[in-house]
Amino acid sequence: MINNNLTPKKIVEELDKYIVSQDEAKKNVAISLRNRYRRKAIGDENLRREITPKNIILMGPTGVGKTEIARRLAKIANAPFLKVEATKYTEVGYVGKDVESMIKDLLAVSLMEVKDEKIEEIKDNFYNKVVEKMAKIINPLDSLNDEVKNNIMENIKSGDLDEEIIEIEKKNTNKGFGNSMIEVIAPENGDINEAVENIISNLGGNNTPKKVKMTVKDGIKYLLDEEINNSIDMDEIIPEAIKRAENDGIIFIDEIDKIAERDGLSRGEVSRQGVQRDILPIVEGTTVMTKYGAVKTDHILFIAAGAFTQSAPSDLMPELQGRFPVKIKLKSLEKSDFIKILTGVEYNLLHQYIELLKIDNVELSFSKSAIDRIAEVAIELNENVENIGARRLASVLEGVLKEIMFEAPYEKMTKIKIDKKLVDKIFKIEYEEENLDKYIL
Template identity: 25%
Template sequence: MMGFRRDTNYCSFCGKPADKDRFLVAGPSNGLFICDKCIAVCQGIVEQNMTDVAPIEMDEVPTPKDFKEYLDQYVIGQDYAKKALSVAVYNHYKRMSNISKKSEVKIEKSNVLLIGPTGSGKTLLAKTLADRLKVPFAIADATTLTEAGYVGEDVENVLLKLINAADGNIAAAERGIIFIDEIDKISRKGENTSITRDVSGEGVQQALLKIIEGTVASVPPQGGRKHPNQEMLQIDTTNILFILGGAFVGLDKIIEQRISDHAMGFGSNAGQLSEQEKMDLLNQVTSDDLVKFGIIPELIGRMPIHVALKELTKEDLTRILTEPKNAIVKQFKASFEMDDLEIDFTPDALSEIADIAIKQKTGARGLRSIVEKMLMDLMYEAPSVKGKKKLTITKEIVSNKVVPAAETLLITQQTA
């Protein structure tokens, strides 16, 4: 049996005897020991080997169809966006495989720009892809970033989030995915250069250029501002996939104005278009349209793939509540089951929740908040009431946000 020893035996690795500063661990065979000092050295070697990242092998990367099928389990609707993202990510990892084989032909990185209203699934799409690939994933908000030297976060802090997501393993972070949301909020103030510094708009776009294209960036290990003589983390962004997202409110009007002189069928009715027609219109976006919106041409050139997402319909929102693997209704059911409460939702209740989300213009992002507020009193009372309980959530409960007291939901125990 293995155990700790403090006697005259010697460590089989370093040959030093046990003493007051060194204890030995006996191995399964007689006469074999290892000291605590050698254990620490071995642990360091193991940890170092664990940080090594194996080269990308295309046999291990899912096909675009596999990606799409995986996304279908977690993301409702947005079929075109799922297909485009699946192809983009697959091509990105083909590129990394090509680099590891040191091919003479260099494939350029294909970063992605997602255009769609809030709550349409931009962040979820990016995060789900990262989960499938088992690579580090970081989310950043472009509105918190400013040009270096000004109040706010430096652009390099985005990379620090990815390093932290990789538990400090820079090699793993260098093949991760970064999603930068609200990119439309840093559009420059106009097409002409302003006489004042646009440190949170065009300045951030300029700062993003290098890290998106690929460079060895210096990142402050504790975040915040960079200082002289500060030790920096070095990370190569060449193989990091960047997905930028934004609502781009008004971009459809810019596109419609450009194509209104041609027989494209949109005419001057962009404001009356269905969501599908608006998405089709946004998928015709050109670099000139984005420049007019306020995105600098250099950044557009580094985002070759543009994908539009449509606003989710009532049917989509209803399906989101129940169908995905981690659907909101499934989560609440599982949570209440731990308090011996069985809950169910009627179709009318689900429809009413979707209606509220549409009125609030929050999309899928607002669904959880609506259900959470509605069931707050029940979540407060249910754990205190012992015994099996049952409740059906109806349209009336959703509308009034009033649920019966937990005591009234007790299931009568039948005696023999």
């Protein structure tokens, strides 16, 4: 969760590492995030209860950074984050997902987050115990003396026995708990909560044991998970997860413009205004009952987004508009922005492809003119096919590097430089064949 040192300026600096342009949006979300710390620092509990988040609507075409701003904000704050699409919900009484499921899903994300943190805290305490268990599995002699046992344990720890096949008794069906993703996109059918319930129901399960073969490496992971799962007390985790969801949770509601009522369209369409009515109490502040307890939504931060090409925020219900007091219009990206996305942000696309191909002995590089041309081609395709913003860059790079990625790997390191001539050649062929459908995502 956010700390005192994370000022709005520092939050923007962090966002700048991954998101190009959109300074106004970054400034506003940074203020919203900082206000969470300010609220928690207030000593008067009654006043603290009254201070609610100032929810945000981001307006702009696809691919300009709306989702990424919310996603990165949640990572900076180490907060439970859920992305949902407004169009996936239906009015109460209709078949489909009801809006309360977004709160249940957010709690599920929070449960996974708190559980993973607990696992990180305690797993080192069990490692030696698990290695000792594995040593006895590898050499099951009852009279295993300390010297032999210690030698086997050292070989296990060093990885020398990782691929050796052993037989182990498997007591339950859960597959272990590595670091779960904090950032989750709600599935179209069902909800995350159901999946987490299935996971939690397996903690300390007593299914009939069965012997299975696996590598020592996988056996260590299984035994470690088993020890951890048996030690985790969900009665401690659940209250913390609820508290974190209530006070730190961020829900990103995409495509909110598509549930706005627009002039000239049939009012018979299922649930546009009905979904708005159902979302309203969630955003205003209500209590949602879940399997794990009541979750209050008063201090969850809601960030909504939409292109708003055929509607405006003013087409939403007045009450719902009032619950999103901060409205920010994001600008369309230009060629210079695309170049920054390719080269200036952390873990940019060029860096990703360079590192990927390095695995197959390709030393890939791009000339400045090639980078300029890739950005130009992305702009042209957005104008001529469909405007998907920065997402176009990935499809253009895939086209440029397709043959290189197909021919790799090489026996020895091979230098390949992408220049403007190659980019022009590849996309000249595409334009001549008028085969642009592949660039529609």
